[in-house]
Amino acid sequence: MEIRETPFQPNIKFDRTNFQDEQLLTLYKALLKPRLIEEKMLVLLRQGKISKWFSGIGQEAISIGVTLSLDIDEYILPMHRNLGVFTAREIPLFRLFSQWQGKASGFTKGRDRSFHFGTQEFKIVGMISHLGPQLGVADGIALAHRLQKEQKITAVFTGEGGTSEGDFHEALNIASVWKLPVLFCIENNGYGLSTPTSEQFNCEHIADRAIGYGMEAHIIDGNNILEVYEKISHLAESMRKNPRPVLVEFKTFRMRGHEEASGTKYVPNDLMEEWAKKDPVDNFKEFLLAENILSEDLDSILKSEIKQEINDDLKKANAEPFIDFDETKELNDVYKEFVYEEVNHSKETEELRFIDAISGGLRQSMQRHENLILMGQDIAEYGGVFKITENFVEEFGRERVRNTPICESGIVETAMGLSIKGMKALVEMQFADFVSSGFNPVVNYLAKVNYRWNQNADVVIRMPCGAGVGAGPFHSQTNEAWFTKTPGLKVVYPAFPYDAKGLLNTAINDPNPVLFFEHKVLYRSIRQQVPKDYYTLPLGKAALLKEGGDITVISFGAAVHWALETLEAHPHIKADLVDLRSLQPLDTETIFSSVRKTGKVIILQEDSLFGGLGSDIAAMIAENCFEFLDAPVMRVASLETPIPFSKALEEGYLPKRRFEDKILELLKY
Numbered sequence: 001m002e003i004r005e006t007p008f009q010p011n012i013k014f015d016r017t018n019f020q021d022e023q024l025l026t027l028y029k030a031l032l033k034p035r036l037i038e039e040k041m042l043v044l045l046r047q048g049k050i051s052k053w054f055s056g057i058g059q060e061a062i063s064i065g066v067t068l069s070l071d072i073d074e075y076i077l078p079m080h081r082n083l084g085v086f087t088a089r090e091i092p093l094f095r096l097f098s099q100w101q102g103k104a105s106g107f108t109k110g111r112d113r114s115f116h117f118g119t120q121e122f123k124i125v126g127m128i129s130h131l132g133p134q135l136g137v138a139d140g141i142a143l144a145h146r147l148q149k150e151q152k153i154t155a156v157f158t159g160e161g162g163t164s165e166g167d168f169h170e171a172l173n174i175a176s177v178w179k180l181p182v183l184f185c186i187e188n189n190g191y192g193l194s195t196p197t198s199e200q201f202n203c204e205h206i207a208d209r210a211i212g213y214g215m216e217a218h219i220i221d222g223n224n225i226l227e228v229y230e231k232i233s234h235l236a237e238s239m240r241k242n243p244r245p246v247l248v249e250f251k252t253f254r255m256r257g258h259e260e261a262s263g264t265k266y267v268p269n270d271l272m273e274e275w276a277k278k279d280p281v282d283n284f285k286e287f288l289l290a291e292n293i294l295s296e297d298l299d300s301i302l303k304s305e306i307k308q309e310i311n312d313d314l315k316k317a318n319a320e321p322f323i324d325f326d327e328t329k330e331l332n333d334v335y336k337e338f339v340y341e342e343v344n345h346s347k348e349t350e351e352l353r354f355i356d357a358i359s360g361g362l363r364q365s366m367q368r369h370e371n372l373i374l375m376g377q378d379i380a381e382y383g384g385v386f387k388i389t390e391n392f393v394e395e396f397g398r399e400r401v402r403n404t405p406i407c408e409s410g411i412v413e414t415a416m417g418l419s420i421k422g423m424k425a426l427v428e429m430q431f432a433d434f435v436s437s438g439f440n441p442v443v444n445y446l447a448k449v450n451y452r453w454n455q456n457a458d459v460v461i462r463m464p465c466g467a468g469v470g471a472g473p474f475h476s477q478t479n480e481a482w483f484t485k486t487p488g489l490k491v492v493y494p495a496f497p498y499d500a501k502g503l504l505n506t507a508i509n510d511p512n513p514v515l516f517f518e519h520k521v522l523y524r525s526i527r528q529q530v531p532k533d534y535y536t537l538p539l540g541k542a543a544l545l546k547e548g549g550d551i552t553v554i555s556f557g558a559a560v561h562w563a564l565e566t567l568e569a570h571p572h573i574k575a576d577l578v579d580l581r582s583l584q585p586l587d588t589e590t591i592f593s594s595v596r597k598t599g600k601v602i603i604l605q606e607d608s609l610f611g612g613l614g615s616d617i618a619a620m621i622a623e624n625c626f627e628f629l630d631a632p633v634m635r636v637a638s639l640e641t642p643i644p645f646s647k648a649l650e651e652g653y654l655p656k657r658r659f660e661d662k663i664l665e666l667l668k669y
Helices: 021-046 060-069 083-088 093-101 133-147 166-178 206-213 225-241 269-276 280-290 296-319 327-332 354-368 392-396 408-420 432-446 449-453 497-509 558-569 588-598 613-628 647-653 656-667
Strands: 154-159 182-188 216-221 246-251 349-353 372-376 401-403 424-428 459-465 490-492 514-519 527-531 543-546 551-555 575-579 582-584 601-608 634-638
Touching: 021 060, 021 083, 021 093, 021 225, 021 280, 021 296, 060 083, 060 154, 060 182, 060 225, 060 280, 083 093, 093 296, 133 154, 133 166, 133 182, 133 408, 133 432, 166 182, 166 206, 166 408, 182 206, 182 225, 206 216, 206 246, 216 225, 225 246, 225 280, 280 296, 349 354, 349 497, 354 372, 354 392, 354 497, 354 514, 354 527, 372 408, 392 401, 408 424, 408 432, 408 459, 432 459, 459 497, 490 497, 497 514, 497 527, 543 558, 551 558, 551 588, 551 656, 558 575, 558 601, 558 656, 575 588, 588 613, 601 613, 601 656, 613 634, 634 656
Parallel strands: 154 182, 182 246, 216 246, 372 401, 372 424, 424 459, 459 514, 490 514, 551 575, 551 601, 601 634
Antiparallel strands: 349 527, 490 582, 543 575
């Protein structure tokens, strides 16, 4: 071993008291690998061989220290500067290189880039560009650990910029209230792209924010690999024995731009120089040399071995052909495959209100699926604002029927985390309107996750919706069109108790995300004979409620009943009345078959006209049934205004009266 004559004066104080020589070398090799990969990637970037790079140079000690502190089967949710998480989990480098080149050996089949991926094999759940959602997803994984009686923790990363997002605060609050073993790792590297921390928050330390959530917090030197590894190891062990969330703020610095095109001109030179002296790899190397644990020769050997691995795996990735477009594969991967299981019911029925049918189906699904968790505001002892889960706590317990804080985004993300751990989740939106506060994780996480990295979102979101009860602009929307246009989501909208129960059971069985719309007006106004036992109905199959050759009426939800009333008031109209029931997938076969028979079509929806589902159905009919049409396709919908409160204004807003005039007009065409 080479002996250095000049004592090293480190810029980082390392305490090796609790470390053996072999451990120290292992940590050094782990630090070296992401640094050398990055240096290679920066060369390839300049050569135009990769398209983009988000550098973590200067922050490696955090990724390595945290990852090596966790058990191999504990989930980590990293960010785009956490290359060390992936290398420390020993993902084959050629797979990482293939991922960055958009090739098949990567993790997203070329559908997403850089670190926007997850892998169950290595217990890593990657980020999406909206930084906040993964924090709530970590809550869900940790909740699953607790429910499954597993003494495991979950680690999730974000930067100082991400702590300003609402998702951060929602996730911390949920974790604290539910005592979830989540290690919130905040990499405070000084800048959110070009915005310094002084312009992002006004507290001295991000760790101070934990106080408001009743959480334990620590500040760690993020450039000191020994401090990171030792303190996180102790914290992780403590959290396994005493489940609770812990926030750790790692003080560090980003030595490269936000991404390479950004540069670092906005950073003062003296600040760059100060942090350059604290480089985690260089300082640890010098420490090991001074301690006679590492020699220059051994250092050269280690670097040579890693570079050889990098070059060999790059050749393997480079030799792999680029992915060819296959339309069938692309479409098939939007949803996780679901083989519908038809469960028939007995002949024994009972008359139920719409609301009772939903409650009964939900109860029987809870009995059938022991891994199904219900979450929502006031759904436990109170039974929800509409009392659908009344008495559920007595039967299933508070672990499975969970009151939530008022944080729609965080709870949808928590549901996603439960799915990652193989559980089912059902979220009750108190009103469908409130889903706007959780819109991002629905359309950007749940909808896209199976397509991106083959991880399904086994989540149902119940959506009490609709006007007609004088609830005004914020409790009356029927916002199905927000979701029917989003690939990856399924949307169900029943109009009758029988359908509601059978379709809800199927939605819960389906491993894909389902928005289940329940019109509030129907809850206590519609009754029907409903089978007492459990049964299912297929998604994507419309119901033909009336048959006639004059005209096709297409509708869904409460509007179906308006159509029925109109047709009953005009018995001379012989109409096919199609109740869609399922909006995504949509039963186009039933629609087209009816249109070809009648030659005239009118579409009735409660949503406002422009951009509603009826517009797409009209376009599909024009494209596929044009030669059978005897008149233009007509659409009837609510006014292009928010939903008013007063009874007279609400009645004028809704299309019920206008539908009668329009259908009579169309019949005369």
